Amino acid sequence: MSTRASERTEAAQLTDYVGVLRRRWWIIAAATLIGLAASVGYTVRAHKEYTATAGVEVNPTAVGNAAQSAGSAKTAVNMDNESQIVQSATVSALAAKILHSPLTPAQLSSHITVTVPPNSQLLEISCTDSPPSAAAACANAVAAAYLQNRTATATSQINSELAQLNREAQGLLNQIAGLKIKINSLPPNSPTAAGDSALSAEDTAKLHTLASEQAALETELGSSDSSYVATKATTPTKPSSPQKRLVLPSGTIVGLLIGLLIGILVDRRDKLIRSVSYLDQLDLPILLDMPRLKLRPQLALASPRSKAGRSYNELAQVVTTVLGDGRHILLIAGSASGPGAGVLAANLAAVITRGYADTTLVCADPAAVEPSLFGMRASSGLAEVVAGSSTVDEVARRVDDIPQLEVVGPGLDQTAALFDMRHDAA
Secondary structure: OOHHHHHHHHHHHHHHHHHHHHHOHHHHHHHHHHHHHHHHHHHHHOOOEEEEEEEEEOOOOOOOOOOOOHHHHHHOOOHHHHHHHHOOHHHHHHHHHHHOOOOOHHHHHOOEEEEOOOOOOEEEEEEEEOOHHHHHHHHHHHHHHHHHHHHHHHHHHHHHHHHHHHHHHHHHHHHHHHHHHHHHOOOOOOHHHHHHHHHHHHHHHHHHHHHHHHHHHHHHHOOOOOOEEEEOOOOOOOOOEOOHHHHHHHHHHHHHHHHHHHHHHHHHHOOOOOOHHHHHHOOOOOOOOOOOOOOOOOOOOOOOOOHHHHHHHHHHHHHHHHHOOOOOOOOOOOOOOOOHHHHHHHHHHHHHHHHOOOEEEEOOOOOOOHHHHOOOOOOOOHHHHHHOOOOHHHHOEEOOOOOOEEEEOOOOOHHHHHHHOOOOOO
16 A cells, blocks of 8 residues: 555545544434433432541650650651551550540551641541541541550550569668668678668669659659640531542443444444545545535536536546447436435436437336426426336426426335336336
8 A cells, every 4th residue: 555545545544433423423422411411310329528637736655765865756756657556456446445435446446547738747547438527537436545545555665664663672771671681781891881880871872763763653653745736626617428429420431432433333333424534445446526415405407617517527537438429328326315416417407418418317216306406396207107107208308498308207106106106007
């Protein structure tokens, strides 16, 4: 295939798709409207869920680590770990107790989402539920449960450190008591007694340090966690699901795509030849290509000098050349409803009669437009000839402007002609 042929084929295919849009626009529009209506119905009838969000400011817990400064303590808070703790089974179980909810911790946790804004120590705890009040209560309950769990964890850590310090202090007390007994049993000037006294003084200093740490931990025990609820969840006014901004365009686009697919399938099954491009694809010869008629065409014979008139003249030359000399019968049949075949037959008969030979135009279509093109009124014609009530000579009428052309109209009563038609008459 040459380059021009390939380009012509691609252009024809593009024209075909444009033609599908033009011919099947009502199918595409209907499917698009159905998709839009379905998406609207879904947003109206679907179960609506609401999302409420509570904010919790997370501060480092007081675990009694005096070596850390305030700044380093803040950097020690891992917000990713805190997000996972919020969605843990422990926090969900506490929240379920606060809500008096029959949901299991796993079920309640599936309603929870946690986000952390960049460069912040804020946990945004969101809960999705229905009705709206339930969503707000759920978010606040989870925030409260998280703080309870965090406080309990910090308290447990402090108590654990206090227990460790108590054990160390008790060991020092026992050691100091043993040294005192040993010192009392030795002579006053004994070198061993002096060494034991130094050890006892050292243990006493350690005991005082442990006492200071215990006091600090007991002070922190009452305020082990300074985290707090920054913003309480309020009752949402709009549902978070289904989302109209997502559902409506999606339904419309799906309907449009389905409409395009149906339109293409319907058009592929259509056997009607709608344009010259169809014949080009089938490699069939084209004798005449007329422009598309308007919605209400003015039926008339084409002027010999017009573009249509020149096309009819070229067609007449081809037909007469192919048929050759002698008398011939040329059948012109229309493949679609409308006056197209009649207009072609009338113009072709007029051109052949003017330039080549006498012609008789027989109009077999009950709705033939040929007589009106030649300015003739309805009269007896082919129907009466077929019925046997008239002869061809009686019904044939000559055209005033073209005396060599005779026209046999469709007749006055086509129904009676079909009813009375005999084989020999036909």
